[in-house]
Amino acid sequence: MVVLKKTRASTLMETLVATVLIVIVFMISSMLLNNLFSSSIKGRTHPVRERIHELRYRYGNGGLHLPYFDEMDGWEISVENGKSTGVPVVTFRAEKKGVDKSIVETMVYGE
Structure with missing residues (x-):
């Protein structure tokens, strides 16, 4: 056993x-x-992209006067008139302070 x-x-x-x-x-x-x-x-850019889309909407509906400058969570946001290949465009730019990171979107005036 x-x-x-x-x-x-x-x-x-x-x-x-x-x-x-x-x-x-x-x-x-x-x-x-x-x-x-x-x-x-x-690397999160979602809140800044949302802000840029909001500014695009405001510009398209006449609620944004150019040039426009703003800061958000360490990002410098600017909206300015310009020309691209002879076509008038509005440039929406967001640049991160201290880091080489930027977001650029353009929109044609008539859009």
Whole structure:
């Protein structure tokens, strides 16, 4: 009658090595996730694009006088008249302060 069967146990050194390997894998994965989330937050341009679309709407309905300048969450927004290949256009530009990132949209006067 074998009620208490003897099982082979691992040594303390094997347990420590396995624990260290698991901790290293979790550290690397958490650093990768942190990098992904921070870059997605830094690269978010949705609120600024919404503001540009709002300004386009206001300009199209006569509610915006040019030139127009504004700041929003570290972005400098400007709306100015100009010409592109001889056609009069309105340029909507948003530039991030301290970073080489910009959004430019143009609209023909008659649009």
